[in-house]
Amino acid sequence: MVTIDLSQVSVREGNEQIRAAGAEGHDIEVLNPDARHHIGVGLIHPVTVTVRGSAGYFLGGLSDKANFRVERNVGWGLGDNMYNGSVVVGGNAGAIAGVAIRGAEIVVKGNIGSRAGQVMKKGTLLCAGNANFMAGYMMYGGRIIILGDSGERLGEDMSGGEIFLGGPLNSLGSDATLTDTEQAEIDDIRAFLDRYEIPFKGSFQKVVNAGKKLRYGTSETPVRSIPFFTFSGQSDYWNQKVQEDVYIKSQIGRYRVRGYGGARAVPHLSDLAFRKDVTAAAIGDDPVADVEMKTLIGGINGAKPLTLSMPVMIAPMSYGALSRSAKQAIAIASGMAGIAENTGEGGMSDAQRDAAKQLIFQMLGGRLGWNIHDMNRADGLEIYISQGAKPGFGGQLMAKKVTKELAEIRGIPAGIDLRSPSRHPDILGADDLVIKIEELREATGYRLPVSVKLGAGRIRDDIKIAVKDGFDFVELDGMQGSTGAGGAEVMEYVGIPTLSAICEAERALASIGRRQDIEIVLMGGIRDGVDAVKGLCLGADAIALGTSAIIAGGCIACMQCHVGQCVTGIATQDPEHEKRYKAKVEAQHIYTFLESVRWQIAAITKALGHTSAKQLSRDDLVALTPEAAEITGLPYEPDRRNVELFQAAG
Amino acid sequence: MCGIAGILFKHMDIDRDTGKALIDMLDGCQHRGPDSTGFALYGDDHPGQIKMRFYVGTGNEAGDAIGRLREVFAEQGAELVEDSQIGSAYRAVVKFSGDLQKFSYAVEHAAKVMSIGESLEIVKDIGTAHDVDDGYDIHHFRGTHGLGHVRLATESDVKPEAGHPFWATGFSDVAIVHNGQITNYWKMRRRLERRGFEFVTDNDSELIAVYLADKMSQGVPLKEALRTSIDDMDGTFSFLVSTKDEIGYAKDHLAAKPMIMFENDDLIAIASEEVSLNRLFPGKALDTREPPPGSYNTWSRST
Structure with a gap:
């Protein structure tokens, strides 16, 4: 038995000692916990931690196999994301007890706060006292047992799992329904209660998902698709895109869901030009050799930074939206090019981990595929708040793509139209976010950079929160970014342009004098090295490529990513379709494309008179349109649109 | 975005360590708001x-x-x-x-x-609880009750006057600390402005304070004003309010903002996180309660 006194050591030191003791197989006793947060997070050994008093937020969070015993109360997020293992709490638990658990047994002898078991996947959460508002909110699986009062809206928007209620039912949540219990289930509950020595002889009611909201009532009519390149044509009015939109709505009677991004013309990087005539500059035979491009991202607060051979990353895209093979190809290419890949939502595969030399692991509100073991083998952790194509919305994965295998990885029922939660269970404000970031850092020993993915909305406010909350870098995503599935109107009208996003972010950080305290990776419709350089000139520390990498790897931009029958094998989970995708061949194509980006960045940087990509600045740019000038504050020089005139003058 | 704390010593003795208690509680949850810290303190009158x-x-x-x-x-x-x-x-x-x-x-x-x-005095400035204590000597403050607040500025600037607690402009001795966001702010504010009230900030917390003080000035007990506030205010909120002799809380129906309380014969202490309450009783496990969604209550000093 190892004893740790938290009145003598910090939680950070305490957790290091707990993990070290756990690795050696020793049980641990924690004295003077005094409701401190993050006790025991990241523990992955089958030992018992006894907390002599009350614990704060995320007791036992992000752990596996360990057992926790708490004498009195715990705060929010008890047993967050626990795989196997158990927790017994002698007193009460705060909100979201058992959030996102994937197998753990969690027993609270007193009452539990609101939204208990939110997005849980597997395991048992038992409350011997009363539950509170929306227990079982958005749960995907597992079992909640409540012996006292149900609280309001029990089982709100649950999509799987079961809730057994021994006390009075206050009210049922949306899409939850009562059903009959089976004797075997009740016997199993009795055995569970006996195991944890909880006397209860009453009967149980059972609440499950009613299944009314899990699927769109009418599927979209298959149409002969118009490629994105036609779809985003010049006319904003009765073009083919509008016609197609109207036609589909006439069949399904609701908004349409499609892949790719907004097709509306909004100011973009192409509305900027370089101040110097880069075509006329002498760049020599090998600009790549002449220009310093190595970029470190994520190290400003002491974590081990990502080391990029050029200021470029792969944008987050999920295994789920994309096939395993497509993700593998991107991972291989990222490794070959010496840049970082990102898992997106939905978990990490071995193939991806092995192929990518540097991999950022992304955490979303549904905690789909999120777990301590993959965190430990990641090179960076990322909290997704939103994405540029659909800020404020969670991911959407249509039933066709939610295969058995994919459902298993994510811990959700197969075959549902998965609409991932748009918000995190434990991040309801900047104050909660601080505690969440610290949980991730505590669980991984402060080794990894922690970034935030922000879809551009209220960037002026959001970026200030990002820096104040201590993120190492932000992945800033404008509305020109794509998605595997999103509401068409959302993609066209909700986000703000990439150009606005970076300029607002720079201004907001300058206004509080904190620009040096966070790094910015800009993404959202960055197509090539030319766009990349413009993004860097506007202030980004690096840029990320998503759609262009996919296209380089064979995407035909048919916008049917959401359907799940991608003919190229990229955006599908159907083995028959995926078979067509040759990961190794496409990896080479993606890599070759990335090398073209490298050359362009180097050539333009050199042509602009610099020796390092870090020297790029706003002084290298002008605006070609009044709108772009207004957004960026760059000098408006429309004459640059006319290259002949420019050359004649220059 | 913030952390809140409040304490009331139940007996009439005004010579209590209110300032120090609030410093400890706010230091416990300073992670929730590093930009500015404030205190509403009730001393002798x-x-x-x-x-x-x-x-x-x-x-x-x-x-x-x-x-x-x-x-x-x-x-x-x-x-x-x-x-x-x-x-x-x-x-x-x-x-x-x-x-x-x-x-x-x-x-x-x-x-x-x-x-x-x-008896109310509000002290607020940029910095942590200890920074503000260094500048304003909070820890020597003796009194009966008080509120405290740590702030992470999201939408408005980091300025001392934008920090909490907020005084209910125009109403003696009423103060508030609030964690959350009132989404029908302008609608509610215009309603009060039409009746002649002035607002000195655009902060939604000032609105809550004026709303409650207005009710009380019409003879509505604080507890009743808290009850109606839960239905009249839209958004996510957990707030604490204090008057010359009382302290109260209200929590919205969605329970999105944390709040936890500890009560014994001597005192009632309420905070965003139990870690703040535990600062008052180091080394002890407390019998705390989390107020349910849509709930409210008040405590007053007794003789």
Whole structure:
């Protein structure tokens, strides 16, 4: 038995000692916990931690196999994301007890706060006292047992799992329904209660998902698709895109869901030009050799930074939206090019981990595929708040793509139209976010950079929160970014342009004098090295490529990513379709494309008179349109649109 | 975005370590808001006298503001008993028996009012609880009850006057600390403005304070005002309110903002996180309660 006194050591030191003791197989006793947060997070050994008093937020969070015993109360997020293992709490638990658990047994002898078991996947959460508002909110699986009062809206928007209620039912949540219990289930509950020595002889009611909201009532009519390149044509009015939109709505009677991004013309990087005539500059035979491009991202607060051979990353895209093979190809290419890949939502595969030399692991509100073991083998952790194509919305994965295998990885029922939660269970404000970031850092020993993915909305406010909350870098995503599935109107009208996003972010950080305290990776419709350089000139520390990498790897931009029958094998989970995708061949194509980006960045940087990509600045740019000038504050020089005139003058 | 704390010693003894207790509680949840910290403190009172606290800045700016304030005191028939300048604040005790609401609107044009009351004094500035204590000597403050707040500025600037607690502009001794966001802010504010109330900030917490104080001035008990506030305010909120003799809380129906409380014969303490409550009782496991969604309550000092 190892004893740790938290009145003598910090939680950070305490957790290091707990993990070290756990690795050696020793049980641990924690004295003077005094409701401190993050006790025991990241523990992955089958030992018992006894907390002599009350614990704060995320007791036992992000752990596996360990057992926790708490004498009195715990705060929010008890047993967050626990795989196997158990927790017994002698007193009460705060909100979201058992959030996102994937197998753990969690027993609270007193009452539990609101939204208990939110997005849980597997395991048992038992409350011997009363539950509170929306227990079982958005749960995907597992079992909640409540012996006292149900609280309001029990089982709100649950999509799987079961809730057994021994006390009075206050009210049922949306899409939850009562059903009959089976004797075997009740016997199993009795055995569970006996195991944890909880006397209860009453009967149980059972609440499950009613299944009314899990699927769109009418599927979209298959149409002969118009490629994105036609779809985003010049006319904003009765073009083919509008016609197609109207036609589909006439069949399904609701908004349409499609892949790719907004097709509306909004100011973009192409509305900027370089101040110097880069075509006329002498760049020599090998600009790549002449220009310093190595970029470190994520190290400003002491974590081990990502080391990029050029200021470029792969944008987050999920295994789920994309096939395993497509993700593998991107991972291989990222490794070959010496840049970082990102898992997106939905978990990490071995193939991806092995192929990518540097991999950022992304955490979303549904905690789909999120777990301590993959965190430990990641090179960076990322909290997704939103994405540029659909800020404020969670991911959407249509039933066709939610295969058995994919459902298993994510811990959700197969075959549902998965609409991932748009918000995190434990991040309801900047104050909660601080505690969440610290949980991730505590669980991984402060080794990894922690970034935030922000879809551009209220960037002026959001970026200030990002820096104040201590993120190492932000992945800033404008509305020109794509998605595997999103509401068409959302993609066209909700986000703000990439150009606005970076300029607002720079201004907001300058206004509080904190620009040096966070790094910015800009993404959202960055197509090539030319766009990349413009993004860097506007202030980004690096840029990320998503759609262009996919296209380089064979995407035909048919916008049917959401359907799940991608003919190229990229955006599908159907083995028959995926078979067509040759990961190794496409990896080479993606890599070759990335090398073209490298050359362009180097050539333009050199042509602009610099020796390092870090020297790029706003002084290298002008605006070609009044709108772009207004957004960026760059000098408006429309004459640059006319290259002949420019050359004649220059 | 923030952390809140409140404490009330139940008995009439005014000589309690209120300042130190609040510093400890706020230090416990400083991670929730590193930008600024504030205290609403209730000390002794003298009949006929009111205590006023203003933000005046420093240097010439402060001198000018204090000059303007002294003129307004004279114009309004307030007799200055004592005054002092502490940090960027100016504290004045005056004898005044007229219409406090009019008086407070008048002084607001001379300098930013932080609080007015017979026993209330609000102290807030940028920095942590210990920073503010260093500047304003909070830990020596003896009193009966108080509120505290740590702030992470999201939408508005990091300025002392934008921090919490908020005084219910125009109403003696009413203060509030709030964690959350009132989404029908402008609708509610316009409703109160039509009835002649003035707002000195665009902060939704000031709105809650004025809303409650207005109800109380019409004879509605604080507890009843808290009950109606839960239905009248839209958004996510957990807030604490204090008057000369009472402390109360309200929590919205969605329970999105944390709150936890501990009560014994001697005191009631409420905070965003149990870690703050535990600071008052190191090494002890407390029998705490989390108020349910849509709930409210008040406690008052007893004899």
